């Protein structure tokens with residue numbers, strides 16, 4: 001099945017009791033048993049819920065994986081992956097990482113004896129020297145947040161596998177519409193479903209998808225043992241959001257290109273980061289592994305002034321100043337004080353993340369209105 005058909009149909013079957021075409025919100029904590037241990041496959045809602053099952057099947061189909069698990073947030077999904085490791089295991093992670101992921105790794109899991117190395121991965125040959133016999137996991141984000149670096153998933157997966165390590169890709173920025181890491185050699189895909197997959201800025205959720213049966217079993221055990229599961233209502237909202245994922249992503253990509261070109265041509269704009277530019281250092285890799293370049297754009301002002309960047313953000317009227325991304329509405333964020341404030345300033349600077357950097361999540365509004373809004377906000381500085 002092609003992507004659009006999967007987005008509309010995968011995982012969703014008419015309700016067996018009524019024929020309801022949409023999966024009901026099974027708002028229940030428990031299920032009645034005929035006799036002790038004799039039940040219909042559902043015992044307690046932390047362990048299984050039919051609305052969640054439908055969503056998990058949909059997500060598995062979209063990522064071309066066999067097993068999918070949903071969690072109460074993207075961070076809960078990441079936390080679950082980390083709990084499959086043991087003390088003294090090592091993780092190699094992208095240096096340009098979502099702030100919350102960095103915080104979870106360094107401030108929570110280092111305490112339990114897991115070691116992290118944060119390294120740039122655009123230059124794959126450099127990567128090999130960071131592996132040790134203790135390296136169990138390579139954790140990558142591509143495109144990275146907020147600098148939109150692209151990592152060659154196929155290449156780094158080969159290097160990791162040659163060293164006996166597994167590969168996790170945080171695919172939040174691309175969404176399964178633009179990129180399927182499992183097909184490029186990754187072992188596990190993680191999503192902040194909160195973003196493009198849910199797509200309407202009304203849910204916080206995470207997901208993991210894999211073809212690795214043993215790992216899926218461990219993760220499912222932890223999902224039930226620790227219990228960071230999403231609510232049935234939220235699963236319903238995400239199932240609804242997924243039905244238009246392909247249409248929304250197409251619009252995000254089209255508007256993203258228009259806005260990236262607009263910014264690049266504006267005299268007050270300095271550097272613009274968008275993987276669709278032919279001069280983007282990883283453009284060829286992006287073309288190879290993605291089906292479009294997405295709606296995330298970062299840029300600086302030509303004068304590099306933090307005060308002017310703040311004035312610009314305060315002047316926007318169609319773009320809303322807010323954390324998060326991937327919703328139908330356009331958002332603008334300031335990584336240094338918002339999404340990436342949990343990364344120490346020295347670490348941010350090492351990764352090339354300047355305090356004047358502005359990040360846009362381009363929505364699906366009319367692109368002319370979006371350009372006009374950026375134009376008036378740039379005129380205010």
Ligand SMILES: *Cc1c(COP(=O)(O)O)cnc(C)c1O
Pocket residue numbers: 073074075076098100101141145170172173191192193194195204205206
């Ligand atoms: C938002 C985000 C997360 C965390 O997900 P939550 O749903 O907010 O817990 C992880 N990775 C990336 C790239 C994100 O953008």
